[in-house]
Amino acid sequence: MPSIEIVEYDPMWPDHFEKEKARILSVAGAYIDDIQHIGSTAVPGLGAKPTIDMLIEQAELSLVEKCVQPLQTLGYEYLGENGLPNRHFFRKPIGASWTGRLFNLHVVEKGSDE
Structure with a gap:
């Protein structure tokens, strides 16, 4: 089983979130109502796994299909x-x-x- 890395809070995490949010909205914004920074990296001062979790809300979940290809162009699986x-x-x-x-x-x- 792989080990889980917990690191000190990085004050750049909110900036990384905002930049990635802008990238996502630039390719799939027509299908997205909101994007929020969630999880432990969203809590100032808290150690966390160095992975930024984002919650995307859509008017209808069926719209996710329209986001797959645009997000793949940004490197998402x-x-x-x-x-x-x-x-x-x-x-x-x-x-x-x-x-x-x-x-x-x-x-x-x-x-x-x-």
Whole structure:
């Protein structure tokens, strides 16, 4: 089982989030209602795995299909529901390897309890 790396809080995480949010909106913004920085990297001062989690809300979850190709152009891999109904996942590696991920995207329907 691979080990989990927890690192000191990085004050650049919010900036990395904002820049990636802008990239995502530039290619798929027509299908996205909101993008939020979630998880431990969103909490100032808290140590975390060095992966930025983002929550994308869509008016209808069926719109996720329209986001797959645009997000792939940014280097994301689409994982589908990945075992959790009503939530779709994307991940983006660091470099060409999956040994580390810089971003995880969680896509849900706006207003859902997911």
